[in-house]
Amino acid sequence: MLRSFTKTETKSAGEGNGRRAFIGLCFLFGFAILFVRFGYLQVFQAETMKLKARQQHEKPITLASNRGVIVDRQGKPLALNLDVSSVYATPSSIDDPAGVARRLTQALGVPRESLEKRLRAKRDFVWVQRKIEDAQVKRLTDLELPGVDVVVESRRFYPKGTLLAHVLGFAGIDSQGLEGLENGYDEHLRGQVRQVVLQQDALGRIIIPESRRKPQALSGHAISLTIDEVIQYIAEQALDQAVEATKARGGAVLVMAPKTGQMLAWALRPTFDPNHILQASPEQWRNRGVTDPYEPGSTLKVVLAAAALELDRVKPDTLLYAGDGEIPISGTIIHDHEKTGWVTFREAVQRSSNVAFVKMTWDLGKEQVYQFLRTFGFGEKTGIDLPGESIGILSRPDQWSLRTLPSLAIGQEIAVTPLQLLTAVSAIANEGWLMRPFLVREISDDQGRSIRERVPHIRRRPIGAGTAKIVTDLMVDVVERGTGKRAAVPGYRVAGKTGTAQKVDPETGTYSSTKLVGSFVGFVPAEEPRLSILVVIDEPQGPAWGGVVAAPVFRKVAEQTLRYLSVAPGDESRVVAARSS
Amino acid sequence: MKWVLWTVLVASVSGMLLFYVWGKVDVVRVGYELDALLKKKAALTQEHERLQARLSQLTAPERIASEAGETLGMKPPGARQVVLVPSHPEDENPGDESEPPLRLARQTGE
Numbered sequence: 001m002l003r004s005f006t007k008t009e010t011k012s013a014g015e016g017n018g019r020r021a022f023i024g025l026c027f028l029f030g031f032a033i034l035f036v037r038f039g040y041l042q043v044f045q046a047e048t049m050k051l052k053a054r055q056q057h058e059k060p061i062t063l064a065s066n067r068g069v070i071v072d073r074q075g076k077p078l079a080l081n082l083d084v085s086s087v088y089a090t091p092s093s094i095d096d097p098a099g100v101a102r103r104l105t106q107a108l109g110v111p112r113e114s115l116e117k118r119l120r121a122k123r124d125f126v127w128v129q130r131k132i133e134d135a136q137v138k139r140l141t142d143l144e145l146p147g148v149d150v151v152v153e154s155r156r157f158y159p160k161g162t163l164l165a166h167v168l169g170f171a172g173i174d175s176q177g178l179e180g181l182e183n184g185y186d187e188h189l190r191g192q193v194r195q196v197v198l199q200q201d202a203l204g205r206i207i208i209p210e211s212r213r214k215p216q217a218l219s220g221h222a223i224s225l226t227i228d229e230v231i232q233y234i235a236e237q238a239l240d241q242a243v244e245a246t247k248a249r250g251g252a253v254l255v256m257a258p259k260t261g262q263m264l265a266w267a268l269r270p271t272f273d274p275n276h277i278l279q280a281s282p283e284q285w286r287n288r289g290v291t292d293p294y295e296p297g298s299t300l301k302v303v304l305a306a307a308a309l310e311l312d313r314v315k316p317d318t319l320l321y322a323g324d325g326e327i328p329i330s331g332t333i334i335h336d337h338e339k340t341g342w343v344t345f346r347e348a349v350q351r352s353s354n355v356a357f358v359k360m361t362w363d364l365g366k367e368q369v370y371q372f373l374r375t376f377g378f379g380e381k382t383g384i385d386l387p388g389e390s391i392g393i394l395s396r397p398d399q400w401s402l403r404t405l406p407s408l409a410i411g412q413e414i415a416v417t418p419l420q421l422l423t424a425v426s427a428i429a430n431e432g433w434l435m436r437p438f439l440v441r442e443i444s445d446d447q448g449r450s451i452r453e454r455v456p457h458i459r460r461r462p463i464g465a466g467t468a469k470i471v472t473d474l475m476v477d478v479v480e481r482g483t484g485k486r487a488a489v490p491g492y493r494v495a496g497k498t499g500t501a502q503k504v505d506p507e508t509g510t511y512s513s514t515k516l517v518g519s520f521v522g523f524v525p526a527e528e529p530r531l532s533i534l535v536v537i538d539e540p541q542g543p544a545w546g547g548v549v550a551a552p553v554f555r556k557v558a559e560q561t562l563r564y565l566s567v568a569p570g571d572e573s574r575v576v577a578a579r580s581s
Numbered sequence: 582m583k584w585v586l587w588t589v590l591v592a593s594v595s596g597m598l599l600f601y602v603w604g605k606v607d608v609v610r611v612g613y614e615l616d617a618l619l620k621k622k623a624a625l626t627q628e629h630e631r632l633q634a635r636l637s638q639l640t641a642p643e644r645i646a647s648e649a650g651e652t653l654g655m656k657p658p659g660a661r662q663v664v665l666v667p668s669h670p671e672d673e674n675p676g677d678e679s680e681p682p683l684r685l686a687r688q689t690g691e
Contacts, residue, residue, distance in 0.1 A: 077637045083627040152623060159637035205613060233642035563663065 055092040055124060059149075059198040065191030066154045067175050068220030070168060070182075072229040073441060079168055079182070079274075081154040085137045087128040091119050093147030100145050104128055107139040130173055131155050156182075158274045164232050166287040167225075167266045167386070167439060170274035179285055181223065181439065184387045188443055188451075191220035219446040226262035226441045231255055231561050235265035238556040239535075243269050246540035246549050252289055252418050253557060258426035258523055258532040260456040261435030263384075264561075290384060293392040293415030294536070297501030298352045299521045299546070300411035302471060303424055305349055307372035308360050310467045316346040316474060322355040330403040334358055334410060349474045350482030352498060354410045361409040366397040369408060375462040376424040376434065378416055383436045383459070392416045411501060412511075422534040425521045428472060429495070429529035431465040433458050476526050487520055487551035489559045491569040495529075496522020496554065498546035503539070516544035520551045524558045530567050533557055 070079035101116035118126045156171040169180020177186030235253040243251045255265035272280030308314045325336030348356035379394030393415035407413035427434040436457040443452045475495035478484045483498040499519040502511035523532035535550040649655040
């Protein structure tokens with residue numbers, strides 16, 4: 001019995017050992033499978049797994065820095081930034097790209113096919129739509145789509161709308177400067193864009209904000225202009241009224257401080273709103289103040305008069321014979337507006353006698369005329385801090401025809417930008433010193449510390465102070481007794497010159513008798529110039545004389561600006577507007 | 582004695598682990614709070630920028646001119662409504678005592 005029992009016990013023990021061995025083997029096999037799988041995932045699938053983990057835990061974001069603000073000389077903002085929302089997606093977190101694309105299309109109105117294609121891309125980050133409206137953000141948030149989120153970006157905003165649009169230019173969707181100062185000073189304005197990776201939990205919440213560990217994106221530098229927004233408004237308003245009254249194709253009013261070269265206003269028409277750039281054409285946003293040369297007509301005579309006086313070829317009382325007001329030039333006839341006969345040089349400037357000036361430039365000769373035009377800055381860039389400046393058109397004397405010299409006497413066969421002409425006349429106002437015009441006064445960092453301050457820069461001195469004073473007197477006569485009477489500002493001595501130029505008809509290649517440019521350029525007060533102003537009215541309908549269409553605009557701008565700047569005539573006293581009590 | 586020693590050891594290790602986990606959890610909690618505050622700050626900054634832009638629009642010369650002219654009926658002063666005031670009182674005629682030496686504005690009767 002005992003023996004039998006022992007046998008049974010032995011048998012049971014053997015079966016128990018076998019089961020244990022079997023279970024042990026199962027465990028061993030199971031662990032072996034796990035170990036192999038673990039090794040496969042850790043060794044062979046390591047990169048793929050790492051990528052998946054990263055996609056789940058990390059949230060890559062591009063932090064676009066704020067562009068620097070642009071302010072006028074009084075610190076009034078002309079270009080600033082607004083925060084707007086942009087939608088992005090993480091394709092790896094989206095299980096149903098087609099469904100998500102359909103719902104996004106309904107919420108945001110983006111094209112479905114291209115969106116779905118982007119959502120299927122094997123990328124960590126794709127834009128869905130940039131810079132959307134608040135209502136769209138709410139619709140999107142209500143959808144609670146997985147793998148789709150909103151990030152705040154900065155959008156450029158121009159609070160004054162069309163004011164100074166051509167100078168400011170505009171920035172693109174990625175806050176890159178595309179035109180005007182936005183483009184020219186993009187390096188300063190744009191700041192530093194930064195890529196950051198945020199850690200998120202399973203619900204997509206940020207675990208540790210990135211700003212705890214790294215500094216925020218650096219904002220761009222602020223730019224302070226020489227432009228004064230009030231003078232700019234005065235210039236734009238006067239130009240608008242003139243363009244509307246004359247039904248002109250366009251126009252320009254440029255205002256400069258002649259002693260320093262600081263631009264105070266820069267008005268061009270037609271214009272555009274940089275907030276709605278897609279509604280404007282390149283034709284509208286081109287800065288014609290520096291890009292489009294035109295034939296200046298008689299306004300160029302002040303420069304030629306300065307040359308003749310500087311070379312001592314004439315004096316204000318020198319008699320010139322203008323005959324019957326006609327002079328034949330190489331097959332064509334140059335006319336005066338009236339029979340002139342014998343006139344003094346002073347009267348020739350006053351009446352803008354073409355014949356007298358043709359004879360005077362003949363006397364000067366090709367080389368002298370060319371040299372003086374060059375020293376006054378024609379045929380070269382003024383050096384203003386705006387992109388796309390033209391040098392104008394001034395050919396060398398060895399390329400001139402027989403007609404070129406007399407044509408130059410009346411401001412033809414030369415093309416100048418409005419800024420070149422204003423800069424040249426400002427040199428007369430500035431005792432002969434030719435300044436480099438500029439628009440940016442100061443650049444400062446985001447803490448308000450000055451980085452660069454611009455000081456006036458002298459380019460050269462085409463004429464002496466004595467000559468400048470005589471030319472100024474001649475220009476005052478033009479306003480007080482000559483063709484520019486409508487530019488006179490009560491209480492101030494105004495120096496100026498009118499100009500009426502024919503435009504070349506592109507169809508015939510000859511000067512048009514109907515397409516004209518009326519202009520006036522001058523400065524005030526003549527004895528101590530504070531403002532030099534150029535007015536150009538392009539293709540006005542009806543009378544197109546510069547003294548008729550442009551001089552009144554000069555008067556309006558000068559009168560209001562002098563009052564705004566508290567400039568009193570003749571002395572240093574202040575002007576205070578009295579108000580009825 | 583050995584049992585007590587083991588108990589103390591296990592309790593110490595457990596306590597350290599709990600402290601470590603507590604610390605980690607607290608960092609995450611503070612992270613969430615910080616994220617919420619940063620979002621609030623961003624929203625306030627956004628509102629500030631929007632108000633600045635609005636202020637800039639409202640103080641634009643064009644709007645002020647329009648409000649002054651159309652709403653308040655104001656217009657630019659005429660030539661006889663502008664008075665020149667010397668910046669240096671001594672420049673004025675000393676014999677003329679009927680006028681104050683310096684004034685900012687006066688009625689011209691126009």
